[in-house]
Amino acid sequence: MNRQTVRLGRVRLRLRAIARGSYIFWREFSHNRLAVAGVALIVLFGLMAISHPILMKYFWSASVYNPLTGFDPTILHPAGPSARHLLGTDNLGRDVLSMLLASSGSTWMLAMTAALTTAVVAVIIGAVGGYYRGWIDFSLTHVSDAFLLLPAPIFLLILGTGNLIDLGPLKFGFIYGIVTGLGAGAIVLRSQALKVMAQPFVDATRVAGGRGRHIIFRHLLPHLFPLAALYMMLAVVGAVVADGFAAFLGQTRSLVNWGTMVYYAIEFGPNFGARIPWNALIVPAVALSLFAAAFYLVSVGLREVADPRFKAIRRR
Numbered sequence: 001m002n003r004q005t006v007r008l009g010r011v012r013l014r015l016r017a018i019a020r021g022s023y024i025f026w027r028e029f030s031h032n033r034l035a036v037a038g039v040a041l042i043v044l045f046g047l048m049a050i051s052h053p054i055l056m057k058y059f060w061s062a063s064v065y066n067p068l069t070g071f072d073p074t075i076l077h078p079a080g081p082s083a084r085h086l087l088g089t090d091n092l093g094r095d096v097l098s099m100l101l102a103s104s105g106s107t108w109m110l111a112m113t114a115a116l117t118t119a120v121v122a123v124i125i126g127a128v129g130g131y132y133r134g135w136i137d138f139s140l141t142h143v144s145d146a147f148l149l150l151p152a153p154i155f156l157l158i159l160g161t162g163n164l165i166d167l168g169p170l171k172f173g174f175i176y177g178i179v180t181g182l183g184a185g186a187i188v189l190r191s192q193a194l195k196v197m198a199q200p201f202v203d204a205t206r207v208a209g210g211r212g213r214h215i216i217f218r219h220l221l222p223h224l225f226p227l228a229a230l231y232m233m234l235a236v237v238g239a240v241v242a243d244g245f246a247a248f249l250g251q252t253r254s255l256v257n258w259g260t261m262v263y264y265a266i267e268f269g270p271n272f273g274a275r276i277p278w279n280a281l282i283v284p285a286v287a288l289s290l291f292a293a294a295f296y297l298v299s300v301g302l303r304e305v306a307d308p309r310f311k312a313i314r315r316r
Helices: 003-029 033-058 096-132 134-148 152-161 169-197 200-207 212-248 258-271 278-306 308-314
Strands: none
Touching (some): 033 096, 033 278, 096 134, 096 169, 096 212, 096 258, 096 278, 134 169, 169 212, 200 212, 212 278
């Protein structure tokens, strides 16, 4: 048997293990109907983000449905829902549905950036501190304590107010993920890493000759990933809500955002002597709440997979 055959056999075994693990994960996760509903909502918002450029290219006129400069001269504004404008228009004559769909893309981008950054930073800090201990763990723990006392939304508002950095969706999510990952995320994952390092199988691996790299990648990280996935979902909720408030206060560079939609509805109504367009106010508020709730519901399912004790408690 040559080496290539052995490698192919190993690859097949790994693929089977991954497939079986994915099946077991989905079986446990899908028992929570709220978590499945959260996944469905996330997919729905993803389709909304994809649909806007398609609609603008093939179906909608840019002069009427552009989320920033669109204006329909055939009706009075603000207008309620109609066949031409399914969610109505705001005081500036812009289509609310077009603004909602355009905002979904930037929110998706921010959410994924914050989630991945939080998970990567928290896993690295937690795994390194939990394995090496000593002065490395001591230093990382104090760094985490310092960032825990620094609320990410307040920090980002300071950056936006002082014009210290251009807070687009990617930068906003990246900075939020770093602050959250270095703070609470790293503390939670470090405690989990310490628990794993105290298990008998880690001692057995060391006796068998396993070194640091092998222990971290084969034993420590697989036990941290479920908890990291849970925490990245929770980080998304905080990042999306923080971005909405920052956009409402004008501290981000996002021109089309659910927070700016709320701001436009409140600010340009009374100042123009017109009524507040409730359709333009309620729609982004509901979208923001549902988007954050979707990731929270997914985190509930991930929590049950990561720690079956929560499942037993919920079923009592």
